[in-house]
Amino acid sequence: MAFVITSPCKEEKAGECVEVCPVxxxxxxxDMFYIDPDICIDCGACEAVCPVEAIFMEDEVPDEEHEYISLNRQFFQEN
Ligand code: SF4
Ligand code: SF4
Known part of the structure; x- marks a missing residue:
């Protein structure tokens, strides 16, 4: 389990979440920010500061945003 960044980040992308992530x-x-699911410790700090509510616990990602679960993981496999 990990937190996942979804499409609303594309409009905002100011990086408040990066500042608070302890790991x-x-x-x-x-186009947006991504969370490495292998390192995220599920603390929820990023979710609390995101101004556009782009961050969700993996099992709470809305249906229409489900592709972002694999897109977050893929980003770290390719970079
Ligand atoms: S705080 Fe939210 S909108 Fe801002 S960069 Fe992080 S995920 Fe994207
Ligand atoms: S839940 Fe915590 S560890 Fe995971 S990305 Fe957000 S701030 Fe970082």
Whole structure:
């Protein structure tokens, strides 16, 4: 289980979440930020500060945003 960043980040992308993550597992991609699911410790600090509510616990990601679960993981496999 890990937290997942979804599409609303594409509009905002200011990086507040990066500042609060205690394990530095949030990285910036071309269009949005991503969370490394292998490092995230599920603390929820990022979710609390995201101004556009783009961050969800993996099992609470809305249906229409489900592709972002694999997109977050893929980002770290490719980078
Ligand atoms: S705080 Fe939210 S909108 Fe801002 S970079 Fe992080 S996930 Fe994206
Ligand atoms: S839940 Fe905690 S560890 Fe995981 S990405 Fe957010 S701030 Fe980092």
């Amino acid at each position: 530095d597992c949030i990285e910036e991609g071309k």
